[in-house]
Amino acid sequence: xxxxxxxxxxxxxxxxxxxxxxxxxxxxxxxxxxxxxxxxxxxxxxxxxxxxxxxxxxxxxxxxxxxxxxxxxxxxxxxxxxxxxxxxxxxxxxxxxxxxxxxxxxxxxxxxxxxxxxxxxxxxxxxxxxxxxxxxxxxxxxxxxxxxxxxxxxxxxxxxxxxxxxxxxxxxxxxxxxxxxxxxxxxxxxxxxxxxxxxxxxxxxxxxxxxxxxxxxxxxxxxxxxxxxxxxxxxxxxxxxxxxxxxxxxxxxxxxxxxxxxxxxxxxxxxxxxxxxxxxxxxxxxxxxxxxxxxxxxxxxxxxxxxxxxxxxxxxxxxxxxxxxxxxxxxxxxxx
Ligand code: PLP
Ligand code: COI
Numbered sequence: 001x002x003x004x005x006x007x008x009x010x011x012x013x014x015x016x017x018x019x020x021x022x023x024x025x026x027x028x029x030x031x032x033x034x035x036x037x038x039x040x041x042x043x044x045x046x047x048x049x050x051x052x053x054x055x056x057x058x059x060x061x062x063x064x065x066x067x068x069x070x071x072x073x074x075x076x077x078x079x080x081x082x083x084x085x086x087x088x089x090x091x092x093x094x095x096x097x098x099x100x101x102x103x104x105x106x107x108x109x110x111x112x113x114x115x116x117x118x119x120x121x122x123x124x125x126x127x128x129x130x131x132x133x134x135x136x137x138x139x140x141x142x143x144x145x146x147x148x149x150x151x152x153x154x155x156x157x158x159x160x161x162x163x164x165x166x167x168x169x170x171x172x173x174x175x176x177x178x179x180x181x182x183x184x185x186x187x188x189x190x191x192x193x194x195x196x197x198x199x200x201x202x203x204x205x206x207x208x209x210x211x212x213x214x215x216x217x218x219x220x221x222x223x224x225x226x227x228x229x230x231x232x233x234x235x236x237x238x239x240x241x242x243x244x245x246x247x248x249x250x251x252x253x254x255x256x257x258x259x260x261x262x263x264x265x266x267x268x269x270x271x272x273x274x275x276x277x278x279x280x281x282x283x284x285x286x287x288x289x290x291x292x293x294x295x296x297x298x299x300x301x302x303x304x305x306x307x308x309x310x311x312x313x314x315x316x317x318x319x320x321x322x323x324x325x326x327x328x329x330x331x332x333x334x335x336x
Contacts, residue, residue: 007114007153011284012121016109016149020101023129024091024143032101032145034108040144043131047140052185053128055084058283059243060119060152061106061336064324069106069113070333071122072322074099076243080182081124087181089139090126098124101147106336109149116323121152121283155219155284156204162291162307163280165217166203167266168193169295173208173218179238190218201294205280209266210238220282221245224264224272225257225310231272234261244281244318250330251317257310269293270300277308279315287315 015037022032047053059077061069078098085092102122106113113120124147128140156163171193173179174186190206197203207222208215216222216239223245224231230252235241252259269278270293278290289307293300302308320326321333 007118009153011152011155012123012150014150016105016112016120016151018105018108018149020105020147022097022101022145024145027141029091029094029097029145032097032104034104037148040146042129042144045131045133047128047130047132047135047142050133051128051136052183053088053090053140053143054126054185055081055088055090055181055183056123056125057081057084057182059122060283060322061113061122062119062322062324063113063115065116066324068324069110069120069336070322070324071102071106071336073243073247073332074102074122074334076246078102078124080241080243081126084181084183085126087178088183090128091140091143093126093145098145098147101145103336105147105149110336112149112151114151114153117319118151118153119322121150123148123150152284155282155286156288160289160307162289162302162305163204164202164292164294165205165207165278165280165290166197166201166294167209167269168197168206169209169212169266171208172210173216173239176210176238179215179236180241182240187218194218197294203294207293212265212267213263214266214269215239216242217280217285220280220285220288223248223279223281223287224269225277225279225308225314226272226275227310228257229260230257231260231262231264233263242282244283244286247330247332248281248287248314248318251321252314255314255317257314266295270295273300273302276303277311278302279308279311287311287318
């Protein structure tokens, strides 16, 4: 018997028992179906297996104290899925159809939505199924779209412990024009440097800083935070435009923070953390405080090495909206 219970299961390791699925064939998306989660029959020549035509999304539904269930910024995530599909020349899914598929999966998984601080993680996945191993420079003309759901708690093991982050100034996370595309190949590309940093530096995460400029972590954006001030890289094609990042930056002025979006260097970051804070933002990461930066063989403590007061304040402001204990002034939630 394993002692794994949902509450201590690693992020994403358990799924609810239902998925929504649709296929793109003969130039159109078919009507979607709800099915038991299980294997999908696919040809071994399928485009995705050879040429990596795949993209996905990740966002959450939250159960409020009154039992109602609410999706956070679903429209924005669906728009990003469509943008990823366009970049990879995959058939673009219809936004309304994806939203309907998500709603149907959440509705059928209602009893599996964890109480706060847990959530139901939604994972739409789009991949090319055209069976043609010669199609290396031809887009797929068939595809499959699936929506999975997973009850989740903390993404980073160790709960609220401050993270140690290795500053990777040489290896890049992905090809520079694909940073804003949420495609599996980017995560495959980041795996080697991430495992090396874990093994050699005992780091929890890697912060990619190509050419000495701070970019993003393997599965989260990066914010440098101080009392009344947030600094983060400005949007460009080299990294994922996080919905959590956008939400925090939009809330920041209401909470008295000035937002500065610009490129900054590792040297500047090391100076910043003498007194400032650092954090990783993302759907899975929420806003996770960084306690240590690792550069080469040097260690730099971030502030007092604990999760900073401003990081905690911003995280609570965000999760209070998500969990329905603060008003949703931006219209970010959709009740299912
Ligand atoms: N950057 C990467 C590489 C990610 O995988 C994620 C997570 O989705 C993010 C940033 C944060 O994006 P979001 O806040 O939309 O979840
Ligand atoms: C997310 O926050 O949705 C992510 O992309 C993390 C995921 C790779 C586990």
